[in-house]
Amino acid sequence: MQFDLEIKYPSEPLKCWAKGKELRDKYYQDYASAHDSGGIRWSGGAAGLESVMAGFGRDVYPLTGEPYGASIAFDRPFAAKCQAAAEEAGYPRDVCAYMRNYWGSKLLNSFAFGGAFPEPDLYWQFHSCCSHGKWYQEAARIEGKGRPVFVTDCAIGPYFKFNEKTGNYYAAPNENGIRYVVNQLHSHIEKIEKYLGRPYQDELLFEAADNQFANMTIWPEIFMLNKAIPAPLDQKSMFSLYVLGALNKASADFRAFYNELKDEVQDRVNRGIAAVPTERARVMDDIQPPWGFLKIFRHLENYGCVCIGSYYSASLMFAWDITEDGMLVPKKTPKQRGIEIKDRDTCLWHLADFLLSNLWFNNMQDNGLKAWGMKKMYEQWHCDGIMIHYNRGCEGLSMGVAEQRLYLAEHGIPVMSFEGNMGDAREFDEAETIKRIDTFMETLGLK
Amino acid sequence: MITVGVDVGAKKVKVVVLKDNQIVAKGSGLMEMDREKSIRDAFEDTLKTNGFKEKEIDYILATGAGAKSAVFAAKDTTLVTSIARGVHAIDPSIITIIDIGANDAMAIKCDGTGKVVDFAVNEKCAAGAGSFVEAMARAMEVSLEDFVTASLQSTKSIPINAQCVIFAESEVVSLIHEETARNDICRAVHDAMAGRISSMARRVRVEAPVTVTGGVAYNEGMLDSLKKELGMDFVRMENPEYIAAYGAALLAVDTLQKA
Ligand code: SF4
Numbered sequence: 001m002q003f004d005l006e007i008k009y010p011s012e013p014l015k016c017w018a019k020g021k022e023l024r025d026k027y028y029q030d031y032a033s034a035h036d037s038g039g040i041r042w043s044g045g046a047a048g049l050e051s052v053m054a055g056f057g058r059d060v061y062p063l064t065g066e067p068y069g070a071s072i073a074f075d076r077p078f079a080a081k082c083q084a085a086a087e088e089a090g091y092p093r094d095v096c097a098y099m100r101n102y103w104g105s106k107l108l109n110s111f112a113f114g115g116a117f118p119e120p121d122l123y124w125q126f127h128s129c130c131s132h133g134k135w136y137q138e139a140a141r142i143e144g145k146g147r148p149v150f151v152t153d154c155a156i157g158p159y160f161k162f163n164e165k166t167g168n169y170y171a172a173p174n175e176n177g178i179r180y181v182v183n184q185l186h187s188h189i190e191k192i193e194k195y196l197g198r199p200y201q202d203e204l205l206f207e208a209a210d211n212q213f214a215n216m217t218i219w220p221e222i223f224m225l226n227k228a229i230p231a232p233l234d235q236k237s238m239f240s241l242y243v244l245g246a247l248n249k250a251s252a253d254f255r256a257f258y259n260e261l262k263d264e265v266q267d268r269v270n271r272g273i274a275a276v277p278t279e280r281a282r283v284m285d286d287i288q289p290p291w292g293f294l295k296i297f298r299h300l301e302n303y304g305c306v307c308i309g310s311y312y313s314a315s316l317m318f319a320w321d322i323t324e325d326g327m328l329v330p331k332k333t334p335k336q337r338g339i340e341i342k343d344r345d346t347c348l349w350h351l352a353d354f355l356l357s358n359l360w361f362n363n364m365q366d367n368g369l370k371a372w373g374m375k376k377m378y379e380q381w382h383c384d385g386i387m388i389h390y391n392r393g394c395e396g397l398s399m400g401v402a403e404q405r406l407y408l409a410e411h412g413i414p415v416m417s418f419e420g421n422m423g424d425a426r427e428f429d430e431a432e433t434i435k436r437i438d439t440f441m442e443t444l445g446l447k
Numbered sequence: 448m449i450t451v452g453v454d455v456g457a458k459k460v461k462v463v464v465l466k467d468n469q470i471v472a473k474g475s476g477l478m479e480m481d482r483e484k485s486i487r488d489a490f491e492d493t494l495k496t497n498g499f500k501e502k503e504i505d506y507i508l509a510t511g512a513g514a515k516s517a518v519f520a521a522k523d524t525t526l527v528t529s530i531a532r533g534v535h536a537i538d539p540s541i542i543t544i545i546d547i548g549a550n551d552a553m554a555i556k557c558d559g560t561g562k563v564v565d566f567a568v569n570e571k572c573a574a575g576a577g578s579f580v581e582a583m584a585r586a587m588e589v590s591l592e593d594f595v596t597a598s599l600q601s602t603k604s605i606p607i608n609a610q611c612v613i614f615a616e617s618e619v620v621s622l623i624h625e626e627t628a629r630n631d632i633c634r635a636v637h638d639a640m641a642g643r644i645s646s647m648a649r650r651v652r653v654e655a656p657v658t659v660t661g662g663v664a665y666n667e668g669m670l671d672s673l674k675k676e677l678g679m680d681f682v683r684m685e686n687p688e689y690i691a692a693y694g695a696a697l698l699a700v701d702t703l704q705k706a
Binding site: 402405406409410412414415416417432435436438439442443447 | 512524525526527528562563564565566567568650651652
């Protein structure tokens with residue numbers, strides 16, 4: 001601790017922490033060992049509809065690329081090897097760092113969770129950022145086995161529009177756009193059916209979709225609880241917890257875990273349990289962190305400052321809505337809206353609607369939404385400042401980041417920026433970043 | 448009450464002594480390989496030259512990139528806070544401060560009460576700071592003074608595109624081989640640096656009145672380029688190199704008064 005700070009609140013570790021870790025490890029092991037019992041492995045981006053693939057059987061396991069790339073980034077020596085392998089294969093340093101970690105791991109035939117790289121049977125990806133489709137095309141090419149790559153185009157324009165009069169964004173779904181995505185899903189199901197030689201089971205789809213809708217809204221409900229002062233969760237813990245949504249949103253086990261977590265966090269709020277017992281200020285951040293250097297979030301605690309989460313950990317894989325008066329709220333599931341799903345088309349429609357309303361998907365169509373959304377989060381979660389990561393490792397989510405910073409500053413919000421890379425440690429200067437955080441903390445009057 | 452501010456920069460250590468809020472001494476020393484010794488030497492020399500004894504000092508506050516190496520200081524603080532405090536004490540009307548040291552450049556936006564509301568720091572490399580000009584002067588085989596004079600005599604602007612000291616140096620060497628006028632090359636270096644610094648400064652939205660602090664503020668060629676780039680004039684500060692140390696000494700006073 002840098003200063004002698006008053007312990008204002010009781011604190012205790014999260015009870016379900018170990019369970020979360022166990023679930024994550026099991027996810028990777030299940031994927032790796034799927035073939036042992038005749039199961040199916042597939043790989044694609046984390047911003048996807050895993051419940052659609054779940055319709056092909058209970059023994060179908062995904063490997064989502066971004067969290068896998070982030071897990072590699074966390075292990076800096078292995079990440080360095082993966083990046084070197086990717087560079088040796090001719091991929092430049094300025095493409096998505098997660099993608100390079102994933103390709104590198106494949107090229108090295110080394111799985112971050114042990115053993116050889118377990119190749120998927122097929123690839124299925126939603127195309128939003130320009131790296132997404134290429135990621136798996138290239139993965140299939142590296143493998144050289146002619147495995148199919150299905151890419152679902154999602155570039156249908158923004159889901160949320162800006163209302164000049166109210167100064168708020170509002171949901172304005174583009175129905176033709178949603179239909180366009182749904183039609184692609186129908187077509188992919190048919191093609192994958194043929195490729196796998198397995199019949200598609202709608203009941204499994206409905207069950208998995210129910211989990212997916214729930215997972216996509218329970219985490220936002222948990223996130224809402226972090227408005228409490230003291231904050232029951234801090235960003236570093238959230239990074240470990242939110243990730244389940246990025247691994248498989250259709251998982252019943254993850255849904256049970258998130259429900260359990262929600263109860264525990266609610267209990268922490270009721271009992272005033274703090275993530276940071278010296279909490280006297282709150283900040284949020286915007287985007288992927290430099291995964292190999294999560295200790296920068298712990299550094300904040302030296303100042304009695306808690307990071308309550310980020311636009312990223314709040315919303316990357318999850319569903320949010322905007323109320324009429326411009327507040328961010330968890331999006332209601334079809335069930336919560338009284339919709340009963342009985343047929344494949346309706347199910348796919350609502351899944352596509354959930355996906356396309358994702359705040360990050362929209363950043364690639366209108367990055368003003370992120371600036372506005374961060375301002376809203378700053379207000380709703382009672383923050384004192386915002387940390388902005390100029391993340392050189394991601395093209396998609398970094399879009400408009402400098403404008404977003406200016407927008408926030410112009411609205412009187414204290415902001416600091418630091419330069420880095422989510423997955424490539426060579427682009428992160430730890431000492432310099434700590435120095436900037438110190439300066440930022442001082443400007444917030446925390447010394 | 449006697450307080451001392453020590454600004455530990457990449458190239459120089461600056462020391463300011465305040466007695467009852469007034470500057471009574473200032474001094475500096477070069478930063479050598481033995482950092483702690485360099486800092487102590489600069490500190491002790493300043494005291495000795497001005498007739499002060501260490502035990503008379505009520506509080507020492509260190510700032511700057513190497514502040515942690517000033518082991519004799521009671522505490523350390525960041526450059527942004529120290530510079531803002533120093534400038535505000537000299538001219539409370541200043542809204543934007545551009546500080547250019549040997550290794551770092553930064554832009555600080557204040558709200559009129561001296562409170563820092565935004566800041567931007569150069570990313571990673573020192574190509575937008577004083578060491579860059581010195582490296583270029585070396586490449587041209589002239590003293591820094593002659594480099595500045597030559598730059599001010601140039602009437603032509605030539606772009607240097609490289610973002611990195613090493614590549615910029617090779618561009619300068621190419622210009623020399625192409626027999627480009629020396630004056631114009633010197634100006635090109637200042638223009639390139641001014642371009643980088645102003646793009647960083649624009650991140651905080653530069654608003655007048657603006658002042659430039661740090662060692663590079665003595666470089667008239669650099670100020671001229673920066674003035675052209677930003678399209679505005681600057682409020683001049685006396686001893687711009689000592690502002691951070693002065694601010695730190697004032698923050699030391701604030702700390703004692705709060706205690
Ligand atoms: S959004 Fe970022 S992390 Fe995702 S694929 Fe694109 S570049 Fe990579």
